[in-house]
Amino acid sequence: MLRFTDNPAHRPGTSRPPARPRAKAWRASAIFGACLTLLTTVLAVTFGAGNASAHGAVSDPPSRHYGCYQRWPNGPSQQMATEDPMCYQAWQADPSAMYNWNGLFREGVAGNHQGAIPDGQLCSGGLTFNGRYAAMDKPGAWVAPSRPSRFTLNLNDTSSHGADYIRVYATKQGFDPKTQPLKWSDLELVGQTGKIPTGTRTPVEVNAPGRTGHHVLFTVWQASHLDQSYYACSDVNFTDGGTTTTTTTSTTTTTTTTTSNNPSAGCSATFRVTSQWSGGFQVEARVTAGATPITGWTVSWTFTSGERINSSWSATLTTSGSTVTARNAAYNGSVGAGASTTFGFVASGTAGSPTLTCTAS
Numbered sequence: 623m624l625r626f627t628d629n630p631a632h633r634p635g636t637s638r639p640p641a642r643p644r645a646k647a648w649r650a651s652a653i654f655g656a657c658l659t660l661l662t663t664v665l666a667v668t669f670g671a672g673n674a675s676a677h678g679a680v681s682d683p684p685s686r687h688y689g690c691y692q693r694w695p696n697g698p699s700q701q702m703a704t705e706d707p708m709c710y711q712a713w714q715a716d717p718s719a720m721y722n723w724n725g726l727f728r729e730g731v732a733g734n735h736q737g738a739i740p741d742g743q744l745c746s747g748g749l750t751f752n753g754r755y756a757a758m759d760k761p762g763a764w765v766a767p768s769r770p771s772r773f774t775l776n777l778n779d780t781s782s783h784g785a786d787y788i789r790v791y792a793t794k795q796g797f798d799p800k801t802q803p804l805k806w807s808d809l810e811l812v813g814q815t816g817k818i819p820t821g822t823r824t825p826v827e828v829n830a831p832g833r834t835g836h837h838v839l840f841t842v843w844q845a846s847h848l849d850q851s852y853y854a855c856s857d858v859n860f861t862d863g864g865t866t867t868t869t870t871t872s873t874t875t876t877t878t879t880t881t882s883n884n885p886s887a888g889c890s891a892t893f894r895v896t897s898q899w900s901g902g903f904q905v906e907a908r909v910t911a912g913a914t915p916i917t918g919w920t921v922s923w924t925f926t927s928g929e930r931i932n933s934s935w936s937a938t939l940t941t942s943g944s945t946v947t948a949r950n951a952a953y954n955g956s957v958g959a960g961a962s963t964t965f966g967f968v969a970s971g972t973a974g975s976p977t978l979t980c981t982a983s
């Protein structure tokens with residue numbers, strides 16, 4: 623629900639944005655209230671080119687515009703200004719960048735991405751759609767979820783475009799996303815795929831050793847239905863400093879599926895080990911609502927062989943001895959009937975198969 627006029631940040635004399643045509647969209651969205659999805663669809667249809675249905679974006683680790691939409695679906699607030707200043711400036715600059723999180727693409731690039739996108743404009747797709755996403759090019763303290771040097775990147779391919787290819791680049795060690803605009807020469811290829819058939823999931827295995835701290839991932843997703851190229855800057859905080867360069871244990875994906883044995887709890891949860899290496903592993907956890915929608919969830923489990931959580935995203939994790947409790951983040955507590963959402967973590971130790979208990983509220 624958008625209550626834009628209640629927001630202290632938008633009262634006259636504070637940081638009220640200039641009156642521009644999109645103010646209409648804000649008012650419209652306030653009227654439509656909960657119909658955010660509808661609004662998104664309408665905007666996508668209004669502004670999209672080519673295939674006028676919804677498109678997609680890099681969702682994990684989230685692209686800047688998608689992350690700002692996911693973390694702050696209700697729009698700007700004082701809390702956002704304090705906790706997430708780069709999303710705040712993006713929402714101020716152009717809210718339609720967030721509502722059109724699935725529309726950061728160019729058409730007819732014919733594979734010459736470097737020719738189509740000048741240095742300093744990579745995150746906005748070369749100021750595509752009249753600079754709608756220009757705020758994504760701004761250097762600054764973007765929220766950067768933690769990842770080890772090996773991890774899986776995922777798309778939210780809402781239109782089942784598939785891909786001719788996906789290429790993932792990472793900034794070189796020494797690049798500072800807080801002060802430097804992103805240039806092609808700052809990047810190294812760290813993951814790629816060949817053709818991904820329409821309608822299949824599209825994960826990319828990324829291996830970006832030798833990096834610590836805040837980095838930018840730049841993804842080029844060449845959709846396969848027509849010459850439509852999606853671009854995305856995702857911020858990450860590399861945690862293992864590239865120690866995996868010498869311990870290249872094979873990253874076979876083990877699927878550990880443990881389901882809550884209490885269907886009346888209103889939700890169930892599964893773990894999937896997306897990568898593992900000597901001394902650690904990364905898990906994508908999926909929470910699925912039962913027959914009725916839920917507004918919050920808690921997943922808990924007990925590690926049995928001394929595993930320890932190092933970092934997590936899209937949930938708040940607390941540990942007590944070997945028991946871990948994950949509570950939904952503000953933006954992913956509400957899950958429709960039968961729908962699902964994900965959170966993740968990196969832990970030290972060896973991946974086991976804990977029994978998961980999911981409780982909905």
Ligand SMILES: [Cu+2]
Pocket residue numbers: 673675676677678781783845850
């Ligand atoms: Cu499309």
